[in-house]
Amino acid sequence: MKDNTKDLMIIAGPCTVESYDRLYATAYKLKEMGIKYLRSGAYKMRSRHNSFQGLKDEGVEILSRVGKELGLRTVSEITRLDKIEYMAKRVDILVVGTRSMNNYPLLEALGIIHNPVILKRGFAASYTEWHASSEYITKSGKTNVILCERGIRTFEPQTRYTLDMSAIPVMQQNYNMPIIIDPSHASGKRELVAPLSKAAIACGANGLMIECDLDPDSCVCDAKQTIAPEVLQDILSFIKRVKEAENGK
Amino acid sequence: MKDNTKDLMIIAGPCTVESYDRLYATAYKLKEMGIKYLRSGAYKMRSRHNSFQGLKDEGVEILSRVGKELGLRTVSEITRLDKIEYMAKRVDILVVGTRSMNNYPLLEALGIIHNPVILKRGFAASYTEWHASSEYITKSGKTNVILCERGIRTFEPQTRYTLDMSAIPVMQQNYNMPIIIDPSHASGKRELVAPLSKAAIACGANGLMIECDLDPDSCVCDAKQTIAPEVLQDILSFIKRVKEAENGK
Amino acid sequence: MKDNTKDLMIIAGPCTVESYDRLYATAYKLKEMGIKYLRSGAYKMRSRHNSFQGLKDEGVEILSRVGKELGLRTVSEITRLDKIEYMAKRVDILVVGTRSMNNYPLLEALGIIHNPVILKRGFAASYTEWHASSEYITKSGKTNVILCERGIRTFEPQTRYTLDMSAIPVMQQNYNMPIIIDPSHASGKRELVAPLSKAAIACGANGLMIECDLDPDSCVCDAKQTIAPEVLQDILSFIKRVKEAENGK
Amino acid sequence: MKDNTKDLMIIAGPCTVESYDRLYATAYKLKEMGIKYLRSGAYKMRSRHNSFQGLKDEGVEILSRVGKELGLRTVSEITRLDKIEYMAKRVDILVVGTRSMNNYPLLEALGIIHNPVILKRGFAASYTEWHASSEYITKSGKTNVILCERGIRTFEPQTRYTLDMSAIPVMQQNYNMPIIIDPSHASGKRELVAPLSKAAIACGANGLMIECDLDPDSCVCDAKQTIAPEVLQDILSFIKRVKEAENGK
Numbered sequence: 001m002k003d004n005t006k007d008l009m010i011i012a013g014p015c016t017v018e019s020y021d022r023l024y025a026t027a028y029k030l031k032e033m034g035i036k037y038l039r040s041g042a043y044k045m046r047s048r049h050n051s052f053q054g055l056k057d058e059g060v061e062i063l064s065r066v067g068k069e070l071g072l073r074t075v076s077e078i079t080r081l082d083k084i085e086y087m088a089k090r091v092d093i094l095v096v097g098t099r100s101m102n103n104y105p106l107l108e109a110l111g112i113i114h115n116p117v118i119l120k121r122g123f124a125a126s127y128t129e130w131h132a133s134s135e136y137i138t139k140s141g142k143t144n145v146i147l148c149e150r151g152i153r154t155f156e157p158q159t160r161y162t163l164d165m166s167a168i169p170v171m172q173q174n175y176n177m178p179i180i181i182d183p184s185h186a187s188g189k190r191e192l193v194a195p196l197s198k199a200a201i202a203c204g205a206n207g208l209m210i211e212c213d214l215d216p217d218s219c220v221c222d223a224k225q226t227i228a229p230e231v232l233q234d235i236l237s238f239i240k241r242v243k244e245a246e247n248g249k
Numbered sequence: 250m251k252d253n254t255k256d257l258m259i260i261a262g263p264c265t266v267e268s269y270d271r272l273y274a275t276a277y278k279l280k281e282m283g284i285k286y287l288r289s290g291a292y293k294m295r296s297r298h299n300s301f302q303g304l305k306d307e308g309v310e311i312l313s314r315v316g317k318e319l320g321l322r323t324v325s326e327i328t329r330l331d332k333i334e335y336m337a338k339r340v341d342i343l344v345v346g347t348r349s350m351n352n353y354p355l356l357e358a359l360g361i362i363h364n365p366v367i368l369k370r371g372f373a374a375s376y377t378e379w380h381a382s383s384e385y386i387t388k389s390g391k392t393n394v395i396l397c398e399r400g401i402r403t404f405e406p407q408t409r410y411t412l413d414m415s416a417i418p419v420m421q422q423n424y425n426m427p428i429i430i431d432p433s434h435a436s437g438k439r440e441l442v443a444p445l446s447k448a449a450i451a452c453g454a455n456g457l458m459i460e461c462d463l464d465p466d467s468c469v470c471d472a473k474q475t476i477a478p479e480v481l482q483d484i485l486s487f488i489k490r491v492k493e494a495e496n497g498k
Numbered sequence: 499m500k501d502n503t504k505d506l507m508i509i510a511g512p513c514t515v516e517s518y519d520r521l522y523a524t525a526y527k528l529k530e531m532g533i534k535y536l537r538s539g540a541y542k543m544r545s546r547h548n549s550f551q552g553l554k555d556e557g558v559e560i561l562s563r564v565g566k567e568l569g570l571r572t573v574s575e576i577t578r579l580d581k582i583e584y585m586a587k588r589v590d591i592l593v594v595g596t597r598s599m600n601n602y603p604l605l606e607a608l609g610i611i612h613n614p615v616i617l618k619r620g621f622a623a624s625y626t627e628w629h630a631s632s633e634y635i636t637k638s639g640k641t642n643v644i645l646c647e648r649g650i651r652t653f654e655p656q657t658r659y660t661l662d663m664s665a666i667p668v669m670q671q672n673y674n675m676p677i678i679i680d681p682s683h684a685s686g687k688r689e690l691v692a693p694l695s696k697a698a699i700a701c702g703a704n705g706l707m708i709e710c711d712l713d714p715d716s717c718v719c720d721a722k723q724t725i726a727p728e729v730l731q732d733i734l735s736f737i738k739r740v741k742e743a744e745n746g747k
Numbered sequence: 748m749k750d751n752t753k754d755l756m757i758i759a760g761p762c763t764v765e766s767y768d769r770l771y772a773t774a775y776k777l778k779e780m781g782i783k784y785l786r787s788g789a790y791k792m793r794s795r796h797n798s799f800q801g802l803k804d805e806g807v808e809i810l811s812r813v814g815k816e817l818g819l820r821t822v823s824e825i826t827r828l829d830k831i832e833y834m835a836k837r838v839d840i841l842v843v844g845t846r847s848m849n850n851y852p853l854l855e856a857l858g859i860i861h862n863p864v865i866l867k868r869g870f871a872a873s874y875t876e877w878h879a880s881s882e883y884i885t886k887s888g889k890t891n892v893i894l895c896e897r898g899i900r901t902f903e904p905q906t907r908y909t910l911d912m913s914a915i916p917v918m919q920q921n922y923n924m925p926i927i928i929d930p931s932h933a934s935g936k937r938e939l940v941a942p943l944s945k946a947a948i949a950c951g952a953n954g955l956m957i958e959c960d961l962d963p964d965s966c967v968c969d970a971k972q973t974i975a976p977e978v979l980q981d982i983l984s985f986i987k988r989v990k991e992a993e994n995g996k
Contacts, residue, residue, distance in 0.1 A: 124871030373622030700949030
């Protein structure tokens with residue numbers, strides 16, 4: 001059977017690397033389900049200095065090892081200038097987080113590496129500013145930059161941020177860039193991840209980045225927005241059906 | 250062939266009633282496409298006093314006549330206390346617009362009529378406040394109230410409002426109410442209506458309310474966000490495919 | 499001694515009329531302090547239908563009586579079309595609340611009465627929209643319309659709304675309209691009322707509208723943002739000093 | 748005569764260092780007016796990569812030289828980890844700009860230097876997040892951190908940002924930290940700088956940071972929000988009068 005989801009970039013994995021065993025177990029399950037991109041954090045950007053800050057270099061090494069052992073492409077956040085070279089050698093795709101979208105020295109330095117870069121939208125950045133930030137990365141010729149909408153800050157308190165679905169057609173149409181959606185950080189709520197993921201695909205998104213773990217409740221970070229593999233499976237099945245229906249029209 | 254879209258409330262029509270002939274022509278086309286709900290405005294809420302304010306009673310009469318002639322259920326906005334009885338007799342479904350979501354005397358009075366009421370979200374209302382407004386209508390026992398998300402005000406200037414897709418699962422799950430989406434007023438841009446409509450359906454919306462006209466460019470109101478019937482057809486085809494795929498799973 | 503505050507419109511009083519005795523006692527104290535405008539609510543706009551909705555006509559009568567007995571000009575909110583004539587006869591100044599700024603039928607009808615009208619800013623209205631709403635009142639020649647900034651909705655949860663101080667110079671300079679400030683509803687916090695009031699005066703505001711009661715903690719509405727007379731006295735003393743300093747420069 | 752403004756930190760200067768001669772001329776005038784803190788940018792954070800990015804090291808050297816020659820304390824923005832040591836040696840007070848408020852690696856590194864640090868509020872940061880960011884700087888014992896409110900992002904397009912005056916009493920009362928106001932970046936409009944500055948002082952701010960230049964119109968950055976010395980003089984006179992009035996009460 002033809003795999004209709006092959007052009008979509010579906011990235012999944014736990015918020016943060018906690019241990020080799022834990023990451024391997026989840027990654028193994030994700031691979032079984034057909035996932036090709038494994039995400040997890042090593043250098044974390046936490047609002048509070050006394051929150052868990054990630055395993056740092058050790059986390060990078062674990063992610064890299066699990067990726068290699070399972071043949072998954074790895075995805076992780078780069079948070080500081082002095083770690084670009086180190087991480088670019090060990091992680092396949094680097095992510096600029098929402099808090100770093102305006103860190104122009106970091107963006108400029110990422111323009112030189114070969115790895116694809118995912119540029120998350122600053123949670124209060126306009127489309128114009130987001131695109132302008134992407135140009136700090138691409139100004140020297142780099143082309144493999146992917147945008148990621150992860151929710152913007154609004155007055156609504158029941159969701160962590162407000163996922164701005166219009167960003168998908170606008171960034172594709174106006175700026176000719178691929179864009180994926182992160183429904184986990186956008187909503188901050190596990191029960192919203194599946195409906196928002198399906199909506200994003202129907203809207204034309206080029207992919208998804210989802211927090212997923214074998215045992216979401218025990219995650220040290222973002223437990224409330226992390227989904228179990230069964231929920232991810234439901235999303236993947238929906239994508240397949242929609243893509244088949246579209247191809248068969 | 251089974252009509253998989255029958256449970257969705259798909260409402261379409263021009264922003265405002267301009268003349269009997271014009272409304273009839275568009276409504277005839279919509280009916281051909283399978284649309285069952287015809288929307289159009291007679292009493293308009295315009296930010297500027299010197300903008301076109303609608304045909305008022307004459308507009309209500311035209312809408313009512315076209316609806317009866319074509320067997321379409323009619324949908325129109327109620328803007329003032331002293332017109333509730335008049336409109337309730339002539340229009341099937343009354344809409345409380347975004348600017349009236351906090352007009353509690355109006356909401357209270359709508360609790361007494363039998364017509365279904367669509368309650369649009371105030372463009373700066375939280376989920377909680379929106380639900381609280383719905384209770385002004387339902388407190389005396391009325392049950393046929395439908396919510397409509399139509400975009401919230403954010404800092405982003407490229408879209409008129411930001412469509413908050415998360416409202417769909419939240420209002421359904423937390424408040425057990427049906428919710429439809431208005432992608433036209435949310436985006437203010439014709440080219441965003443199809444992707445947002447598809448996203449809304451994939452997200453689980455109970456319907457759509459879309460501004461559509463045979464000749465969008467010549468509409469006196471909201472021309473830039475009004476779509477042509479072919480675009481609506483594309484949306485309807487998508488819905489059919491998705492629903493078939495879901496039913497066939 | 500010259501009263502330097504005479505050109506400022508300082509309005510004070512309890513959020514809502516609870517009884518003749520209670521209102522009289524507070525109003526008497528306010529008059530002693532030099533206050534000339536007494537505010538209090540009779541028709542209330544409450545987010546929840548089961549919150550206290552005001553004493554309605556009875557509240558209007560009490561406010562009117564206390565105003566006459568003490569020689570204070572009365573200020574109260576008008577919430578519905580069918581009460582304009584009634585209230586215009588009994589209350590000196592009518593207030594259009596933040597939830598009614600887009601109630602264009604109400605605004606239009608207020609253009610015909612002679613009483614001054616205070617138009618509060620919709621909590622998500624731009625300066626342009628606010629001014630456009632004022633034109634619904636002034637289009638037939640009415641001139642005694644006063645704007646009132648009362649905070650806008652932002653992402654910040656520690657204050658009820660965010661008081662937008664820039665509205666003072668912008669509305670004065672760009673639209674040539676007088677503007678007063680309501681620090682009580684803006685902040686939702688008693689301890690912020692004095693600093694925001696002083697700031698507003700220094701910024702050039704034409705007046706203040708402040709919730710004040712002899713016994714703030716026992717108020718049925720808005721207790722947390724209502725100040726005691728001593729705090730109001732501190733504000734009045736600051737205003738006097740600043741005005742004297744300005745006049746003496 | 749007693750100088751009642753001595754406890755306020757009034758910082759002024761051009762947005763960016765353009766040349767030694769230009770900076771010296773403005774700084775000389777500011778010193779004449781009693782200003783003790785000279786601000787100017789060398790490393791700039793510009794939304795667009797092709798906007799003027801500042802004179803960088805050369806700008807730092809010029810600022811440092813002018814400061815020493817005139818006996819003014821210098822204030823400039825630090826934008827990258829690898830320049831902290833360099834700038835800390837040459838500039839008296841380092842500023843963390845709004846775009847860097849969530850750059851935790853930068854904040855942490857600033858905790859080690861002795862220079863005072865001004866932490867601007869992220870333009871979409873809550874009070875809580877802002878304070879949490881300050882703790883990245885103070886967690887190792889540093890105490891000389893000053894907050895700076897510079898406007899938050901809202902839906903209002905006529906001002907660049909919305910100055911949140913409530914931040915002054917909230918950050919002072921709830922977090923016991925000094926806070927200054929930047930009316931220039933907040934408003935983006937020269938004509939709003941004086942009223943907002945006066946308001947901030949009346950509200951209890953611990954100081955101001957204002958963009959000022961001898962010839963505002965010819966500034967390469969932020970010309971529209973830069974004031975001339977005469978406007979600054981008007982602000983300083985107001986401050987003096989208010990402080991005298993307060994002390995004499």
